[in-house]
Ligand SMILES: Nc1ncnc2c1ncn2[C@@H]1O[C@H](COP(=O)(O)OP(=O)(O)O)[C@@H](O)[C@H]1O
């Protein structure tokens with residue numbers, strides 16, 4: 001297990017370098033950052049030259065990347081368009097988006113798995129058919145449509161929840177956006193769980209568990225669920241990235257000032273440091289989430305652990 | 308060792324002579340889209356303590372289904388038991404509550420399945436799966452259960468049991484896995500073990516070892532054993548009596564040497580002739596012509612008649628009863644005398 005973890009950690013290094021280098025080149029290497037900084041005005045050549053020197057713009061891109069990364073690892077992400085340190089933006093925006101993602105993830109995992117398990121155990125009955133129909137509907141409607149519709153009815157018309165998320169993104173305001181963000185994934189989780197449970201109820205090892213005289217509860221919880229949840233855990237893990245990307249859209253609907261908002265500001269004001277900084281952190285979060293899934297997968301399935 | 312709510316071990320005073328297990332006129336059918344598949348159509352057999360009954364027959368003849376009915380692990384639906392009795396120590400298990408039956412499973416009757424790899428839980432260690440028997444049925448602690456699991460693994464001669472108790476099924480060889488299945492069945496020293504093709508999935512070289520182990524443990528614990536197989540070769544050494552199944556019925560039942568010496572049913576005869584024999588090396592192997600019937604449309608009369616070399620008109624109209632042949636055998640053939648006499 002220890003060697004497995006180390007191997008996985010080492011594998012993350014090239015992926016991290018590859019993705020951050022790509023975004024760095026795209027943001028700094030295409031177009032002239034100095035001209036962009038001054039917008040419509042033309043900077044006088046002396047100032048421009050000084051800025052070029054300060055930002056190492058005359059060096060090859062790969063060297064600029066190296067300098068940038070060494071600063072990042074010292075906690076210096078550079079300055080945004082309004083001279084605010086990017087670290088400050090990161091500190092205010094990321095907790096908001098992460099909280100939204102976590103709320104969505106918990107909704108997706110808990111409700112999705114619960115629906116899937118009960119539907120799988122009652123195949124072909126009313127509850128099962130209901131879950132299948134509902135999830136199909138949820139999957140076929142785009143997130144921004146559900147978002148605006150729910151916001152209108154629950155937030156504006158009936159005033160059950162705040163239509164937009166307040167300052168500091170309190171937890172209760174995030175429930176509705178979290179549900180919208182989780183929607184499609186939740187439907188997939190429910191269906192995947194249902195299929196997996198249904199398959200496992202027919203498995204030979206489950207017949208053995210019954211033949212051993214185990215109580216039904218134990219047969220289901222200790223024997224069936226653990227096996228059924230292996231593919232579900234994999235899906236949930238890879239879906240964390242998906243949720244974070246979706247969060248950027250949901251943030252716009254509910255006017256949440258999170259990562260999506262800041263990246264958007266960074267692009268509008270042509271602030272390379274903002275964009276690269278935010279994306280770098282995003283990459284790290286993706287990688288950690290993936291690592292977590294792989295480890296959980298190995299814990300659940302010994303066939304992976306000893307492969 | 309405390310045994311929680313054990314069901315009575317003492318036989319009722321009026322039933323000391325009852326067999327350990329007696330199956331009477333058992334019927335099992337499956338309701339499928341293509342109609343009702345009559346998998347078991349009036350099976351009768353019995354086993355005493357210390358006795359081995361081999362149930363023999365081609366694939367699809369209802370051997371596993373009848374065993375699963377005895378075990379109480381059929382999925383109902385689609386399965387249904389419209390008729391029959393399954394008497395265990397004189398009591399009809401089909402009339403018991405689900406909870407009562409569950410307490411018999413594992414403690415009194417245990418089952419060994421064909422494919423040990425798929426029959427063991429892939430994500431739980433073998434120690435856990437063995438120890439679970441003691442934890443659930445006897446309330447043992449995790450630690451004590453593990454010690455018992457190691458003991459069991461030693462019993463079935465798995466090398467380095469202490470080191471391997473935490474290993475997972477996929478880390479063992481096929482033969483070792485089947486030993487683990489045997490150990491699991493043996494855990495609570497049941498009175499009856501049903502082994503459904505326990506060696507079919509194994510390499511020929513380990514088949515004999517596993518079979519010997521099973522037979523040895525059965526003698527040691529004086530258990531009843533129902534050995535299901537489609538391989539007549541396996542049976543000869545270990546079985547006391549044989550029940551031959553065809554299309555969900557017992558067509559012949561007899562002590563093992565009688566059947567080998569003189570089959571009383573054309574189907575048994577065909578099976579015996581299709582065993583490869585050393586003295587007939589090079590000759591083409593005999594095979595019973597045709598295929599087993601579709602269970603949704605079993606032929607009228609004797610189900611075997613379309614494939615039987617001896618079939619007469621009466622075979623297509625009248626279902627043969629199980630005629631007594633001598634004292635301890637029976638043959639469901641109108642022409643059992645002729646079959647014997649040849
Ligand atoms: N779950 C099921 N649904 C429908 N038919 C079944 C089911 N299980 C078994 N059967 C039928 O019962 C017949 C007997 O099966 P089985 O007892 O497994 O045969 P075998 O003698 O090879 O063990 C099969 O041919 C099949 O048609």
Ligand code: SF4
Pocket residue numbers: 572573574609610611612613615616617618619622627639640641642643
């Ligand atoms: S009853 Fe007729 S068809 Fe059936 S086995 Fe005997 S001879 Fe053959």
Ligand SMILES: [Mg+2]
Pocket residue numbers: 367370371372503504
């Ligand atoms: Mg079978």
